[in-house]
Amino acid sequence: MADRLKDKVALVTGGASGIGRATVLRFAGEGAKVMVADRNRLASDETLSMARGISPDVEAVPVDVSKWDQVQEMVDATVRRFGRLDVLVNAAGVLVLSPPLAEVDERDWDLVMTTNLKGLFLCCKAAIPAMIKSGGGSIVNISSMAGVQAYTRSLPYSVSKAGVIHLTLAAASQYTSKGIRINCIAPGTVDTPQARGSSQSSQALQDIAANHPMGRIGRPEDIADTILYLASDESSYISGSTIIADGGSRTVPPRI
Amino acid sequence: MDKLIEITKRAVEDYGFRQIAQWSPEDLVVQWQLSSREAEVLKGPIKDELGQLPVPVEPRDYSAVEGRLADIIKKALS
Numbered sequence: 001m002a003d004r005l006k007d008k009v010a011l012v013t014g015g016a017s018g019i020g021r022a023t024v025l026r027f028a029g030e031g032a033k034v035m036v037a038d039r040n041r042l043a044s045d046e047t048l049s050m051a052r053g054i055s056p057d058v059e060a061v062p063v064d065v066s067k068w069d070q071v072q073e074m075v076d077a078t079v080r081r082f083g084r085l086d087v088l089v090n091a092a093g094v095l096v097l098s099p100p101l102a103e104v105d106e107r108d109w110d111l112v113m114t115t116n117l118k119g120l121f122l123c124c125k126a127a128i129p130a131m132i133k134s135g136g137g138s139i140v141n142i143s144s145m146a147g148v149q150a151y152t153r154s155l156p157y158s159v160s161k162a163g164v165i166h167l168t169l170a171a172a173s174q175y176t177s178k179g180i181r182i183n184c185i186a187p188g189t190v191d192t193p194q195a196r197g198s199s200q201s202s203q204a205l206q207d208i209a210a211n212h213p214m215g216r217i218g219r220p221e222d223i224a225d226t227i228l229y230l231a232s233d234e235s236s237y238i239s240g241s242t243i244i245a246d247g248g249s250r251t252v253p254p255r256i
Numbered sequence: 257m258d259k260l261i262e263i264t265k266r267a268v269e270d271y272g273f274r275q276i277a278q279w280s281p282e283d284l285v286v287q288w289q290l291s292s293r294e295a296e297v298l299k300g301p302i303k304d305e306l307g308q309l310p311v312p313v314e315p316r317d318y319s320a321v322e323g324r325l326a327d328i329i330k331k332a333l334s
Contacts, residue, residue, distance in 0.1 A: 039280060040278070040279050064280055094272045094276060095271075096276070097272065111273075112272075154272075193271070196311050196312055197272065200312050202312070
C-alpha cells in the first residue's frame with residue numbers, strides 16, 4: 001500500500017533515530033512531505049539521506065524541543081518549505097536512569113521533564129495554530145509502557161510518559177472539535193539506540209526478548225506502522241486515545 | 257574538574273544522559289555550574305569522544321573508558 005499520506009505535510013521530532021527515523025522513512029514511502037526535526041544533526045543527516053532515497057520531499061531542521069524559540073522556528077520552517085502542516089509526531093524523548101525517588105537528583109528530574117513533557121507541550125503549542133490554518137490535522141504523541149506501568153529504573157521518565165498520555169487526552173478534549181485529532185502510542189521495549197543504551201548491556205535486551213510472548217522485542221518499524229495509522233485518515237474517528245503497542249508483553253501473568 | 261569527570265562518568269554508563277551531554281551540553285553547563293573552561297572541554301574534546309562510544313558501553317569496559325575520558329579532562333584543564 002502506498003500514498004496513505006499523499007499530499008500531507010508531516011513534522012517528526014526525534015526523527016534522527018529509532019522510532020522517529022522509522023517514521024520518517026515510512027511516511028516518505030506513503031507520499032508525505034516530511035520534516036525531520038532533531039538536535040542530533042549527524043544522525044539527522046543520515047536519516048535525511050536515507051529518506052531522500054525514497055522521496056525528494058524530505059528536509060531537516062535542527063531543534064531542541066525544550067526551547068520555545070527553536071520549536072517555533074521548526075514549525076515555521078516546515079510551513080515555509082512545504083506550505084502547510086498536517087501531521088505532528090512527537091517522538092523526541094530521553095531516558096535518564098535514576099535511583100529510587102528519595103535519591104533522584106533534582107537536576108535529572110528537570111532534564112527528563114524538560115525534554116519529554118515540556119518539549120512535547122511546546123511542539124503541540126507551536127503546531128496547533130499551523131494545523132488549524134491548514135484545516136485540521138493529526139498529532140501523534142509517543143509515550144511508553146513506562147507511562148502506563150511503574151518503571152523502576154527511572155521514575156522521572158515513567159512520570160513524564162504518564163504525563164504525555166494525559167496531555168494527549170486533555171489536548172484532544174480541546175482541539176478535536178477544531179479538526180485536530182490527538183492520539184498517543186505507548187510502546188513496550190523497542191530496539192532503538194535509546195533502549196540499547198538504557199539496557200546497559202547487550203545481554204539485557206536479549207533477555208527481555210527471550211522472555212517476551214512474541215519471542216522478540218519491538219522493531220521501530222512496528223511502531224512506525226501504528227503511527228502511520230494514527231496520522232492517516234484511516235483513523236479519522238479516533239482522538240484522545242492511547243494505543244498500547246507492546247507485542248502483548250502486558251499479557252504475561254506476573255510471577256508471584 | 258571533578259564535576260566534569262562525574263558528568264562524563266554518567267555519560268559513559270547512561271546513554272540518555274550521554275545524549276544530553278552531546279546534544280544539549282548547555283543544559284548541563286547551567287545545571288552543574290561548570291566554568292567556561294569546563295564548558296569548552298565538554299563541548300569540544302569530550303563531546304567528540306562520547307560520539308565515538310558504542311551503545312551501550314558494556315559494564316566491563318566502564319573503568320577503562322572513564323579513565324581515558326578523565327585523562328582527557330585533566331590534560332585539557334591542566
